[in-house]
Amino acid sequence: MSGTPENIVRLDGVEKHFGAVRALDGVDLAVNAGECVGLVGHNGAGKSTLMNVLSGTTAPGAGVISLRGVDVTRGYSVATATTAGIRCVFQELSLCPNLTVAENARIMHSALSGFGWRRRAGALIIDQLDRIFPGHGIAAGDNVGDLSIARRQMVEIARAFSVTDTAAALVILDEPTSSLDAHVAAQLLAFVRDFVAAGGSCILISHLLGEIIDTADRIIVMRDGKVVAERAGSGFTRDSLVAAMGSVAKDDAAGRAAFASKRESGAPRVRAKPKAQTDGRDLVAHPGEIVGLAGLDGHGQKAMLLAIMGEGETGQGDVTVTGPLALVAGDRQNDGIFPLWSIARNTGIRSLRALRTGFLIDRKKEDALAEEWRERIGIRTPDVHNNILSLSGGNQQKALFARALASDAETVLMDDPMRGVDVGTKQEVYGMIREEAKGGRTFIWYTTEMDELDHCDHVYVFRDGRIVADLPRSELTEEKVLHSSFEEAKS
Numbered sequence: 102m103s104g105t106p107e108n109i110v111r112l113d114g115v116e117k118h119f120g121a122v123r124a125l126d127g128v129d130l131a132v133n134a135g136e137c138v139g140l141v142g143h144n145g146a147g148k149s150t151l152m153n154v155l156s157g158t159t160a161p162g163a164g165v166i167s168l169r170g171v172d173v174t175r176g177y178s179v180a181t182a183t184t185a186g187i188r189c190v191f192q193e194l195s196l197c198p199n200l201t202v203a204e205n206a207r208i209m210h211s212a213l214s215g216f217g218w219r220r221r222a223g224a225l226i227i228d229q230l231d232r233i234f235p236g237h238g239i240a241a242g243d244n245v246g247d248l249s250i251a252r253r254q255m256v257e258i259a260r261a262f263s264v265t266d267t268a269a270a271l272v273i274l275d276e277p278t279s280s281l282d283a284h285v286a287a288q289l290l291a292f293v294r295d296f297v298a299a300g301g302s303c304i305l306i307s308h309l310l311g312e313i314i315d316t317a318d319r320i321i322v323m324r325d326g327k328v329v330a331e332r333a334g335s336g337f338t339r340d341s342l343v344a345a346m347g348s349v350a351k352d353d354a355a356g357r358a359a360f361a362s363k364r365e366s367g368a369p370r371v372r373a374k375p376k377a378q379t380d381g382r383d384l385v386a387h388p389g390e391i392v393g394l395a396g397l398d399g400h401g402q403k404a405m406l407l408a409i410m411g412e413g414e415t416g417q418g419d420v421t422v423t424g425p426l427a428l429v430a431g432d433r434q435n436d437g438i439f440p441l442w443s444i445a446r447n448t449g450i451r452s453l454r455a456l457r458t459g460f461l462i463d464r465k466k467e468d469a470l471a472e473e474w475r476e477r478i479g480i481r482t483p484d485v486h487n488n489i490l491s492l493s494g495g496n497q498q499k500a501l502f503a504r505a506l507a508s509d510a511e512t513v514l515m516d517d518p519m520r521g522v523d524v525g526t527k528q529e530v531y532g533m534i535r536e537e538a539k540g541g542r543t544f545i546w547y548t549t550e551m552d553e554l555d556h557c558d559h560v561y562v563f564r565d566g567r568i569v570a571d572l573p574r575s576e577l578t579e580e581k582v583l584h585s586s587f588e589e590a591k592s
């Protein structure tokens with residue numbers, strides 16, 4: 102059972118257990134040359150673990166791995182995978198933040214050694230960025246730690262597709278568009294189709310079912326560590342995919358229609374004017390409102406959220422806030438989780454006052470809060486005392502939501518918060534946000550997903566650090582948002 106030479110890679114009966122958790126429970130999978138395989142499944146289904154096995158970073162507990170028809174299970178490693186041209190774009194990006202873009206390219210491509218390596222590494226990565234993301238605005242000498250998460254994602258993708266001594270035979274992309282805006286995501290997906298047409302192979306992991314259906318030749322659905330469905334991409338609709346995932350997702354259209362948008366009057370809870378704003382526009386959010394921030398990524402939306410969070414002290418704008426705030430950070434790894442702490446401590450950290458007994462944090466109260474939210478938001482873990490890093494990416498994101506929603510914040514700021522969250526959970530969280538807003542909570546929500554703007558009472562479109570459009574929900578259309586996003590800001 103070691104497949105045929107057409108199989109770039111083939112797995113038979115692969116298993117991986119983490120204690121009691123069966124992350125992979127007998128997975129069979131084959132990828133051929135010249136095809137894009139879509140991989141979908143709920144948060145914690147086992148997709149990233151499967152990718153880690155393929156890339157050689159996780160050794161399976163059982164099963165057979167073969168490359169081009171040859172059984173390579175014994176001693177399979179990162180080096181074996183690299184030599185075979187298997188490249189990965191990880192969900193939690195793997196670039197070194199203290200190095201430049203060119204230096205990060207050098208780390209992956211050992212052929213870039215010797216005299217003038219820095220110049221050659223820079224040329225290689227910039228050339229690939231130009232090919233995939235024309236107009237990317239990234240320079241070879243930029244420090245990766247200074248780049249936005251979207252740009253870091255672009256560098257990681259370009260690095261995986263770059264060719265030096267070994268060609269990229271199979272590129273595995275784990276949620277590659279989750280922090281890209283619609284325009285840049287479309288550039289990537291078009292490139293993937295070209296790469297596959299030229300004989301390359303891709304595994305595309307995503308929770309954005311539309312992009313999977315449009316891009317993948319074949320779609321594999323995982324549930325609880327098993328492959329539960331496999332068909333040609335054209336054989337699935339969004340609904341049949343959701344059903345195969347065993348997701349509880351309901352069509353949210355009814356919920357959205359029933360949601361009566363309103364612009365409240367009276368004293369706002371937040372009033373904020375971006376630093377670069379030269380006209381009279383400002384962002385206003387009243388109690389009970391859901392306010393959306395839109396536009397192409399990197400045009401001042403995150404700076405606006407941080408200016409509000411810092412109540413103007415970041416110097417990024419004029420801000421007036423009343424009441425406590427909480428932030429669901431966009432960069433989960435760097436700004437969101439405390440990686441050495443348990444799920445319970447990560448959930449409770451924004452509610453310390455409520456969790457105190459006397460001067461001390463009451464661990465029983467902290468556990469009770471974490472248990473309550475594990476149930477409410479469906480965090481998949483056998484134990485809330487486990488380290489936060491034992492959760493899948495989407496489940497870590499749910500813990501960050503729980504942290505903000507469980508807090509006493511009257512205004513919750515959300516920086517593209519659905520990154521990596523599965524379709525079923527998203528619908529539940531949308532419902533929770535609407536309920537909380539009905540109860541008087543304010544949400545200010547930056548999103549790169551156009552559909553999510555439909556949940557907002559009011560949307561501000563950003564361009565070049567300024568608000569360029571201000572749309573009540575009744576006037577909101579995708580066309581208007583795109584038009585404003587690309588329009589030059591008037592000074």
Ligand SMILES: Nc1ncnc2c1ncn2[C@@H]1O[C@H](COP(=O)(O)OP(=O)(O)OP(=O)(O)O)[C@@H](O)[C@H]1O
Nearest residue numbers: 119124144145146147148149150491492493494495
């Ligand atoms: N290092 C680890 N220690 C303990 N459990 C782990 C570890 N890595 C993964 N798991 C568990 O294995 C299961 C599968 O996780 P995996 O990250 O593969 O899911 P996923 O399908 O990629 O989810 P997501 O869509 O959220 O990224 C989860 O229950 C997760 O908690």
